Amino acid sequence: MNDMALDRAGVTVAPAPGRLARVERPPRPSALSNALVFGWRAVLKFRHVPEQLFDLVMTPIMFTLLFTFVFGGALAGSPREYLQFFLPGILVQTVIFNSVYSGVGLCTDLQKGLFDRFRSLPIWSLAPFAGLMVGDILRHAIAGGIILGIGLLLGYRPEAGVPGVVAGFLLLFVVGFGVGWVFMTIGLLVSTPMTVMTFGFTFIFPLVFASNISVNPETMPGWLEAFVNVNPVSHITTALRGLFGGTVTAGQVGLALLAPAALTLLLAPVVLALYRRK
Amino acid sequence: MADGQHLAIRARGMVKRFGDLTAVAGIDLDVPAGMIFAILGPNGAGKTTLLRMLATLLRPDAGEAALIGRDLRADPDGVREVISMTGQFASLDEDLTGRENLVLLARLWGFRGAAARGRAVALLSAFDLAEAGGRQVKAYSGGMRRRLDIAASLIVTPGILFLDEPTTGLDPTARAGVWSLIKGLAQSGVTILLTTQYLEEADQLAGRIAVIDHGRKIAEGTSRELKAQTGSGMLHVSPLGDHDRAALVLERVVGVPAHRSAEGGDLSVPVADAARATAAISALVAEGIEVGDFRMGQPSLDEVFFALTGGPGREDRP
Ligand SMILES: Nc1ncnc2c1ncn2[C@@H]1O[C@H](COP(=O)(O)OP(=O)(O)OP(=O)(O)O)[C@@H](O)[C@H]1O
Ligand SMILES: [Mg+2]
Numbered sequence: 001m002n003d004m005a006l007d008r009a010g011v012t013v014a015p016a017p018g019r020l021a022r023v024e025r026p027p028r029p030s031a032l033s034n035a036l037v038f039g040w041r042a043v044l045k046f047r048h049v050p051e052q053l054f055d056l057v058m059t060p061i062m063f064t065l066l067f068t069f070v071f072g073g074a075l076a077g078s079p080r081e082y083l084q085f086f087l088p089g090i091l092v093q094t095v096i097f098n099s100v101y102s103g104v105g106l107c108t109d110l111q112k113g114l115f116d117r118f119r120s121l122p123i124w125s126l127a128p129f130a131g132l133m134v135g136d137i138l139r140h141a142i143a144g145g146i147i148l149g150i151g152l153l154l155g156y157r158p159e160a161g162v163p164g165v166v167a168g169f170l171l172l173f174v175v176g177f178g179v180g181w182v183f184m185t186i187g188l189l190v191s192t193p194m195t196v197m198t199f200g201f202t203f204i205f206p207l208v209f210a211s212n213i214s215v216n217p218e219t220m221p222g223w224l225e226a227f228v229n230v231n232p233v234s235h236i237t238t239a240l241r242g243l244f245g246g247t248v249t250a251g252q253v254g255l256a257l258l259a260p261a262a263l264t265l266l267l268a269p270v271v272l273a274l275y276r277r278k
Numbered sequence: 279m280a281d282g283q284h285l286a287i288r289a290r291g292m293v294k295r296f297g298d299l300t301a302v303a304g305i306d307l308d309v310p311a312g313m314i315f316a317i318l319g320p321n322g323a324g325k326t327t328l329l330r331m332l333a334t335l336l337r338p339d340a341g342e343a344a345l346i347g348r349d350l351r352a353d354p355d356g357v358r359e360v361i362s363m364t365g366q367f368a369s370l371d372e373d374l375t376g377r378e379n380l381v382l383l384a385r386l387w388g389f390r391g392a393a394a395r396g397r398a399v400a401l402l403s404a405f406d407l408a409e410a411g412g413r414q415v416k417a418y419s420g421g422m423r424r425r426l427d428i429a430a431s432l433i434v435t436p437g438i439l440f441l442d443e444p445t446t447g448l449d450p451t452a453r454a455g456v457w458s459l460i461k462g463l464a465q466s467g468v469t470i471l472l473t474t475q476y477l478e479e480a481d482q483l484a485g486r487i488a489v490i491d492h493g494r495k496i497a498e499g500t501s502r503e504l505k506a507q508t509g510s511g512m513l514h515v516s517p518l519g520d521h522d523r524a525a526l527v528l529e530r531v532v533g534v535p536a537h538r539s540a541e542g543g544d545l546s547v548p549v550a551d552a553a554r555a556t557a558a559i560s561a562l563v564a565e566g567i568e569v570g571d572f573r574m575g576q577p578s579l580d581e582v583f584f585a586l587t588g589g590p591g592r593e594d595r596p
Contacts, residue, residue, distance in 0.1 A: 022435040022466065022467070023397070023432075023433070023434055023435050024434065024435070025359070025387055025388065025434040026387065026388040026389055026390075026393070027388055028388055029385075029386070029387075029388040033385075033388075034386060037382060037385040037386050040382070040385075041371070041374070041382055044373075044374055044378055045373055045374075048373045048374060048375075048414060049373050109371075112367070112368075112369060112370075112371075112372070113365045113366075113367050113368070113369035114369050114370070114371060116330075116335055116363070116365050116369055117363070117365070117369040117383070117430065118386070119334070119335055120333050120334060120335060120358055120361065120362070120363045121358060121383070121386055121387065122355055122358040122359045123386050123387075127386075
């Protein structure tokens with residue numbers, strides 16, 4: 001059938017919004033309720049585009065399997081021991097990679113004009129961002145949960161038990177929140193989602209791989225070891241290992257929180273200014 | 279101010295620059311409440327930029343505006359309460375269903391649970407999308423998208439509805455559908471400011487038309503007034519022979535370039551009276567150009583546009 005409805009006589013009937021009653025606006029909703037509506041949107045996206053979850057968890061799962069079984073024996077004596085070392089690191093990597101997708105999503109929405117619609121509504125102007133963050137945390141939780149689940153199946157054991165894991169995930173959320181600002185900035189600056197992806201990974205790869213996620217830096221050349229030791233990703237990974245393993249120190253957590261805090265302080269105002277200027 | 283009460287939009291000296299380019303170069307606009315007002319202009323004229331400024335999406339570099347008495351600069355949030363904007367490109371979430379898109383917006387406006395769903399359902403059926411409501415927007419046709427996009431602007435009945443090129447890219451049936459939809463909305467009391475590149479669209483829908491080009495308003499009035507502005511009458515000629523030579527001869531007689539119809543068969547020039555028209559025909563005959571057909575008439579908006587901008591308007595059929 002064509003766009004228009006055909007009645008029984010075959011006559012085209014135009015839609016008739018003239019018959020729509022006038023509708024007045026309800027009382028203005030709170031900023032929180034606006035933000036939650038955007039969070040609901042993120043949940044709907046998961047339902048309609050389950051593939052995105054596949055994108056998020058496939059790479060880390062492959063990494064876990066490959067590193068554990070191919071290199072594990074050589075690197076740590078046995079795959080099992082290596083997994084114990086590697087799993088917290090792969091969670092950090094997953095959360096950081098995930099943040100790229102949040103920038104990509106933002107850029108897509110901007111490109112599609114969706115944000116224009118949101119911005120011309122009389123709502124809290126930052127609600128769409130708050131919503132993005134709700135969606136991000138959800139993504140981190142789901143992807144992280146799946147990877148941890150697979151780790152447990154393969155024999156990973158967090159010595160600190162449930163409280164350690166909960167604390168570890170909270171740290172991961174904070175990291176995701178902090179790193180998220182970087183990609184939102186990029187998402188607001190460049191015009192195509194593909195570019196966000198390219199920029200994002202160019203920036204991320206050296207940080208993630210020149211870290212202590214997959215190997216102990218003591219075996220690296222001196223200059224690289226020096227870099228790895230100051231790399232914030234290494235600090236985050238160390239803290240997460242500590243939280244899961246029950247050996248964490250306050251200093252480790254402090255160091256791990258340094259980068260997310262700095263990024264938030266530095267970039268949140270930039271993101272808000274860019275968004276308002278758009 | 280007395281007449282301020284009847285104006286839905288009152289804009290003065292609106293300016294927007296992008297770097298060196300002045301996209302909107304000082305436009306005044308008075309849109310009476312309840313009217314369909316069309317902004318007509320070719321690609322890059324500044325239509326979208328003007329609308330985005332009025333819809334609080336772009337900060338003007340100069341100028342001021344009041345929308346239903348609310349000041350654009352001082353009270354943008356107040357403006358957002360009374361306007362709604364349907365952009366040039368559908369601003370919908372393609373991954374969500376039509377219904378979810380509307381429920382999402384209804385909730386943002388402050389409708390809760392069942393009320394939000396009820397609002398979505400009412401809009402879907404009014405826009406003939408009830409059946410498609412459960413499908414993802416990415417599966418919609420252009421016409422369905424456009425209708426959903428307009429429906430999304432009507433969650434709360436706005437005082438002013440901005441429509442940026444509402445029918446560009448639609449087939450004639452879908453276009454007629456959107457037209458009757460716009461007329462219906464205007465009847466229910468919504469002031470509509472729309473942009474278009476289609477002269478026929480402005481002619482069909484709008485009570486008043488502003489013609490803009492290179493960021494400036496070059497004419498404004500009812501379609502009848504605009505036509506009158508071009509001259510009291512137009513001489514339409516269908517030469518049988520060399521069109522280019524015929525056009526040159528006509529230009530020599532009336533002093534302005536001849537307008538060519540979209541199909542290329544007709545030439546038309548503004549003429550003040552019958553004597554001028556006779557002189558033009560005689561000149562053609564004297565040059566040995568045979569004339570198949572000629573008649574006097576009102577100029578079409580297309581010809582008005584040509585006379586105003588010195589360039590062709592867009593062809594009327596998409
Ligand atoms: N964000 C922007 N940055 C730089 N230049 C811009 C921007 N937006 C618009 N322009 C320029 O401003 C001018 C007017 O653009 P605008 O989109 O308002 O035209 P329009 O009349 O809507 O055209 P169209 O019929 O193609 O939609 C154009 O030359 C365009 O390239
Ligand atoms: Mg435009």
